[in-house]
Amino acid sequence: MLRKIGAGDVSELFAVIPEKSRLGTDLFVPGPETELEILAYFRNLARENLNLEDYACFLGGGVYDHFIPEAVSTIPQRSEFYTSYTPYQAEVSQGMLQAIYEYQTFVCRLTGMDVSNASMYDGATALAEAAIMACDTVDRDEILVSRAVNPSYRATLATYVSGMGLRVREIPIRDGVTDVAAMAAMVSESTGAVLLQQPNFFGCIEAAKQIGETAKAKGAMFVVSADPISLGMLVPPAEYGADIVTGEGQSLGIPPAFGGPLLGIFATKMKHVWRLPGRLVGATVDTEGRRGFVLTLQTREQHIRRERATSNICTNQTLMALAAAVYVSALGRNGFRQVSNLCFQKAHYAREQLRIAGVEPLWNAPFFQEFAVRLPAPAEELNVELLRHNVLGGLPLEAYYPELKDCMLLCVTEKRTKQDIDRLVSVVKEYVQQQVRAAHI
Amino acid sequence: MFNSKYEPLIFELSAEGRSGVALPPSDVPETKAEASIPREMLRQDLPLPEVGEVDVIRHFISLSQRNFGVDTGFYPLGSCTMKYNPKINERVAGLAGLRELHPLQPADTCQGALRLMYELSEALAEIGGMDAVTLQPAAGALGELTGMLMVRAYHERAGEGSRRVVIIPDSAHGTNPATAVRCGFEALNVPSNERGTVDIKKFKELLGPHVAGVMLTNPNTLGLFETEILEICDMAHRRGALMYCDGANMNAILGQSRPGDMGFDVMHFNLHKTFSTPHGGGGPGAGAVGVKKTLQPFLPSPTIEKSDKEYRLNFNMPESIGRVHSFYGNFSVLVRALAYIRANGPAGLRAISETAVLNANYVRSRLLDDYDVPYGDRCMHEFVASAKRQKDENSVRALDIAKRIIDFGFHPPTIYFPLVVEEALMIEPVETESLQTLDAFVDAMRQIAQEAREDPEIVKTAPHNAPVTRLDEALAARRLDVKWTPGG
DSSP: OHHHHTOSSGGGGGTTSOGGGBOOSOOOOOOOOOHHHHHHHHHHHHHTBOOTTTSEEOOOTTOOOOOOOHHHHHGGGOHHHHTOOOTTSGGGBHHHHHHHHHHHHHHHHHHOOSEEOSOBSOHHHHHHHHHHHHHHHHTOOEEEEETTSOHHHHHHHHHHHTTTTOEEEEEOEETTEEOHHHHHHHOOTTEEEEEEEESOTTSBOOOHHHHHHHHHHTTOEEEEEEOGGGGGTBOOGGGGTOSEEEEEOTTTTOOOGGGOSOOEEEEEOGGGGGGOOSOOEEEEEBTTSOEEEEEOOGGGSHHHHGGGSSOOOOSOOHHHHHHHHHHHHHHHHHHHHHHHHHHHHHHHHHHHHHHHTTOEESOOSOBSSEEEEEOSSOHHHHHHHHHHTTEEOOEEOTTTOTTOTTEEEEEOOTTOOHHHHHHHHHHHHHHHHHHHHHHHO | OOOOSOOOOGGGGOOTTOOSOOOOOOOSOOOOHHHHSOGGGBOOOOOOOOOOHHHHHHHHHHHHTTBOOTTTSOOOBTTTOOOOOOHHHHHHHTOHHHHSOOTTSOGGGBHHHHHHHHHHHHHHHHHHTOSEEEOOOSSHHHHHHHHHHHHHHHHHHTTOTTOOEEEEETTSOTHHHHHHHHTTOEEEEEOBOTTSSBOHHHHHHHOOTTEEEEEEESSOTTSOOOTTHHHHHHHHHHTTOEEEEEETTGGGTTTTBOHHHHTOSEEEEOTTTTTOOOOTTTOOOOOOEEEOGGGGGGSOSOEEEEETTEEEEEOOOTTOOOOSSSSSSOHHHHHHHHHHHHHHHHHHHHHHHHHHHHHHHHHHHHHTTTSBOOSOSSOSSOEEEEOHHHHHHHOOOHHHHHHHHHTTTOOOOEESOSTTSTTEEEEOOOTTOOHHHHHHHHHHHHHHHHHHHHOHHHHHTOOSSSSSSOBOHHHHHHSOOOSOOTTO
16 A cells, blocks of 8 residues: 555655654553453443432433433434434435434424424524524524523523624523513514413423513514423423414434433424524425435525525434434324323322322422422432432422522423322421421421 | 335335324323314324335335345445445444433433543544544534534634634535524635645735634645645734644545644534444434644534543533534434444554555555546545546546436545546545455446446436436426425
8 A cells, every 4th residue: 555655655645744743652451351351441430420210300301301212212323324424425325314204294393384304403503593593584683592501402402593793681580480461571573583382490380472472573584492302291382372382302213311312493484484593304206207305495505605605504413313203203192192192191190199199389380291399308308218219309409599599390291100109298297297206306 | 236126115005094003002091182182283184194014114125125235245435434434333333332322311320421432532632633523413414513603703702703714625525614604704715826736825815803714625626635734724813813623534544634733713524424323314323523722712512521430411501602412413323333342442543544545545656658647646545536528529428427426336426626627537446445446446437437448328317227227307397396286
């Protein structure tokens, strides 16, 4: 090979690197290791974590412990899919392109929107991109975001818009939902986007229609970040006037994986398709008239439009979109409804049992699969007790909402059995009684 | 090689009453949804298909057989580093203790995950010659956004918020200018010189008090090392600008040279390129960002810190640019990247760049008789050939050659990028391919050049051996069909 190149040895090929910036020594990194050693090393790391296979998980807040059917896990492990690149060369990428076209259709059917892109990074970045797209569309510079939107989404939004001269204002919460009156007072002719989460961070169902109508009466775009599993039960956001629907798609057959990879859902109305960020798959025909699929409207994107692109996104979360497509396909109309309903049923049972055990719900608004409660002592302390009983407790809320001291957000998915819930309730009950006794001494 | 059987859409396989999954009935007393949720919020119709499990599986397996991956064949896609994805990485990423983890579980219940991220950060900092690393960005472009927002924060703290321009070479990836604009900067192009590298004279003219930073890829997208990199960084620094390295091409210099030692202040790594994590059909990737000490206070929150024997997430970062992800980034991708680094070790990482550069130069040398390579006498890990000769002499374009190479069982090279080369064919053979594979690819490319001279129609009508023939992209844009509709 060197002879063909006309080089004496490999180091000649690196002679172009200036002497001063050449690495004189070996890198200080671990290895080399054989497969056997790597497996042992990572097994040890894995053992240092408590995992959801061994604990009944009542944690939500953006990542959910839903059941993943085996048929769904197996497909994204097909290496024809996972070792492929972005399907720019459509003729050799028909499999992935068709799967994404099906994914786009599923997103449209769940949300009621006209067009879905091929995915964003996660729910947080999808919402941030939607806010930017909305402000661009109506040429305004203010974003109103409900304080009941996931705190990490709001933090990501703040980062994303920080360079773009857009202002973010937060709409206050009232009784666990967005304060509609406060929102109506805040929205103005400079508001480009009103951002809502449905169900919101506390699991409560928002009066979305009223908020959407108020936003649109002032000419702002209405953006809804929706939990796709809830859409097995709740009306599609298009029906209450959403202009853009985003969401976290991890619930659709993707493992929690310590928070990534996730799946950013992004869908809008056809009239805004030219402003859509990210990739889009469209159907077409080949020279023999057979149906086929390609990436389309690429002139929106950075590799063509460069500084005038609708977003800088390139790599997305395609494999996760594939997983979601398989998940929705496998569950189908009845299975999807059933998952949605099981979450709803079990969460309502859990909240009622906790109430009977002496733990009051924080709010009375209708909810889906998450709910907040107020405890007689710090939530972290209860969680330590729950862990002793192989239960991963809820999310302590004070770090995100300082006024919600001793409050906890609990999530109950279809994976939790009555037995799991009863165990949670009995530990909580015991804990509450201890606190009461302690208070009396 | 491919499954050419027409595969219906999943919706076309649906029949009422079927489902691919059985779920247990509810084991709790029933709550009536109508009693709890306002009726107008309850959904009536759920228009999803109804397909049995075996048919769902056959459908997606059939689709997988209509898809090309690194595991099915050679993938010399320039700028994308389509190397082999070691299977052990999939195994460790799938361990329950690394996959069935909730990102919000208490820190003392996920010490292994935090340690893993800490160790990967340390390794990447060492590899890039940086002082600190964030793993939060989910992809290269998000890494760029993170890095450039830090550049912006740095200038603002110094009272130099008026620096509003970022210099970017005309050969750069599209994400660079798109990112600069997202950070509130104006993207200013610096042209390449006749050697294909940054025109340093023009660069000097563009540098001014309004310049916040420079985004460079080294080696650049022509596969050429920016030999004047030390001067470029020095000039930028003297004018108060920071240097951003797009690490897309790290595979060329792993263990040979570090962006931090060249003078870059901030860089991103594409773990899905250099560190062997699968591309997943376009994602997920991971775009870890390394910074020098000067930028450390601005890193996204939370960072992972080690104290005595405990790892923790630090949210207390007053100067942070904030969050760029719902949680901590694409964790499963990070697991694979660390496995790859540990598998290779110091000598192995160095051998990767040596073999990648050797392979690229070999393929380049063997193609010189048949294709023009307008820039450079040698290349780093990739090179950009041109089909200008074929276009001028036989009206065969880069697109045609790309489609024809499919018939030989190879994935096409990147085409029409970088923009500075006419009819560009950007070829990156990577280090994991054997000499036999490289030779077979070269032979096929040479045969195509011959066909272009003798039988151009066969090239222009390619592919002939794919699940579909050439697809009408113009029609797709003109008659937009982006979702299935019944009877549509």
